[in-house]
Amino acid sequence: MNTARPEGTTDEVFIGGGEMGALMRSLDWSQTPLGSVESWSQSLKVAVNICLNSRFPMVVWWGNDLILLYNDAWQPILGNKHPQALCKPGAQVWAEIWDIVGIQLHSVLATGKATWSDDQLLLVNRYGYTEEAYFTYSYSPIFLETGEVGGAFTAVAETTQRVIGERRLATLRHLADQAGQSRTVEQACQKAIQTFSENSTDIPLAWIYLFNDEKTQAVLQEQTPLDIQPLIAPTPIALTQGNHPCTQTFRAVIDKGEAVLLENIPQLWGSFPIGRSQSLLQQAIVLPIRASTQESIVGMVVIGINPYRALDQDYRDFLDMTAGHVANAISSARAYEEERKRAEALAELDRAKTTFFSNISHEFRTPLTLMLSPLEDALISVDEWMSRQGNEWKKENRDEDSSTHPPIDPSPLKERLQLAHRNSLRLLKLVNTLLDFSRIEAGRVQAIYEPTDLVAFTTELASMFRSAIEQAGLQFIVTCEPLAEPVYVDRSMWEKIVRNCSTH
Structure with missing residues (x-):
């Protein structure tokens, strides 16, 4: 490793350094605030040499006026302030942020203690407008041979793009x-x-x-x-x-x-x-x-x-x-x-449907009740009349004029009445089912569960349809496996299930 320190000549101090090294070698330093390179302290020569040959953005602030010396990597931070910023006082170059960085730099000169700033917001003017920019940097003291602080050394990383x-x-x-x-x-x-x-x-x-x-x-x-x-x-x-x-x-x-x-x-x-x-x-x-x-x-x-x-x-x-x-x-x-509007519309249609079913069910039940009552009365009357009057008429009219007609045989009338009665009952069951459906839709049905011998109850319900099925030439088989204990069911609901399954 070459540990030789730069000597006093311009070429030796500014050796390498890329564009800024060439620019510094071309300057007449005797016309600058720092004076000729030969008059510089060894600390300044070493600091500038390290700065120029680093690929990391670095700057040296020297003297009480904090004169700027920087490398190629620090140029973008300056923006359009480069190259005029070289060898100029920091307060002149960075006037817009001197209330922040100036205080920090003078603190380093006065105390000899380094500072650290992480993602520091600085409103800089380097492209013709006041710009929001962020930097992470440290101001470190550069000590003279006498032990005094001659300036500050800064390594800077602009973090603007990351922060934003x-x-x-x-x-x-x-x-x-x-x-x-x-x-x-x-x-x-x-x-x-x-x-x-x-x-x-x-x-x-x-x-x-x-x-x-x-x-x-x-x-x-x-x-x-x-x-x-x-x-x-x-x-x-x-x-x-x-x-x-x-x-x-x-x-x-x-x-x-x-x-x-x-x-x-x-x-x-x-x-x-x-x-x-x-x-x-x-x-x-x-x-x-x-x-x-x-x-x-x-x-x-x-x-x-x-x-x-x-x-x-x-x-x-x-x-x-x-x-x-x-x-x-x-x-x-x-x-x-x-x-949500579609769901509300569907719910409203559903409510309307339930209301319609409920209303129409009640409308059907009223005339059905009025029909069933006289039909049942008529059937009872026919049965009573047939039992009382059938044979008496024949005895009383045996020797009378044959032109006297016997009463009408009530059997066909009874059959018709029975047919009307059965179909009215069937229609009533359908209406009741429709009404039950509307109640279920409206949430007004409550099941009443009770222990039931489900095998016997199901067999009993199914047997009601045996004669009708066998008359149609079909074989009706009910198979219910025995259960170990009663089952809690709503008997009326279970009856509807068995009846619907059997009739369909």
């Missing part, structure tokens, strides 16, 4: 988790806005609008922040009138079927300051909310663009996925509502 990526991923994951939880469209919009409000950095402003069926009106469902002026977020918006900026934009999104970017927000809607430095919202994007078929547009989500981040492709992809999750949640809620 994790934040956006958390928002998308939360939206995805909520997609199937909402039972109404209102709930879906509320949950989405609540999630948006938890990431007010990437989504400083959001409106969710839904269209009516004719797409002539857009109605504001939810918004964040809640204190947006009504003039900025009107509700509803008549899409057939072109006197409002939202109308023209919404119509453009409907016609094109794609997102539309709004510029110069302060001119359109007035000032809307955002964040710690109260930068004004400059841009907003209007994204379509598509139906589940992905063909029709059912609404819009308007999202303000974080003024501290450029609207790059990653940001656009995040916003597109955000709108997609909102669309999925709304589609899921609408599907649930439609299914």
Whole structure:
């Protein structure tokens, strides 16, 4: 291992180092605040040499003015401040964040103790606008030969993409988790806005609008922040009138079927300051909310663009996925509502059917009762008349004029009455069954269980149909295996089951 320290010449101190090494070798250091390289302390020479030949972003802050010396890997952190930042005081280069890093650096100079910052938010201006950026870094003291602190050595890792990526991923994951939880469209919009409000950095402003069926009106469902002026977020918006900026934009999104970017927000809607430095919202994007078929547009989500981040492709992809999750949640809620309405309609039809069965059963029972009663009386009367009058008539009229007709034989009349009676009973059983069905549907039937010799009871019930079946030339066999103990059944229900099985 080569442990030789750099000597005093420029070429020796700035050996290697890539682009920054070449740039430093080309400078006339005597014209800089640090003076000629030969006058530098050995500690500074070693620190600069290590910095230049590292592939990790490193910077040396030297002297009370904290003059900047950095390597190639640190250039992206500077942005458009490079190469002017070389050999300039830190307070001049990083004026916008000096209230943070300046305090940390001067603390190192004063105490000789290192600092550590993890994912530190710094609002830097390195690309022409105030940018949200995150860094993990440590400021370590560089001691002179005298033991005093001559400067600070920094190793820096920019973590902006990771921090913002994790934040956006958390928002998308939360939206995805909520997609199937909402039972109404209102709930879906509320949950989405609540999630948006938890990431007010990437989504400083959001409106969710839904269209009516004719797409002539857009109605504001939810918004964040809640204190947006009504003039900025009107509700509803008549899409057939072109006197409002939202109308023209919404119509453009409907016609094109794609997102539309709004510029110069302060001119359109007035000032809307955002964040710690109260930068004004400059841009907003209007994204379509598509139906589940992905063909029709059912609404819009308007999202303000974080003024501290450029609207790059990653940001656009995040916003597109955000709108997609909102669309999925709304589609899921609408599907649930439609299914609920179908279920309610079916339940109403079922109730109507049960009510109809119950009413028609009662309507049938009344005339059947009125029919059965006189039929039963007539059958009893016929039987009584036949038993009393049949033979007496023959005795009394044996020698009288043959033109006197005997009474009509009541046997055919009895047979007809019996037929009408049997069929009325059968119809009554059907009506009772229909009424039982309506009671079961309405939940008003309660079984009464009692211990029963199920074999004997079933055999007895089935034997009622034996004669009719055998008269039809069929063989009727009832097989019931003996049971060890009585069975708890509702006797009337069991009778209906056996009767239905036997008659069908």
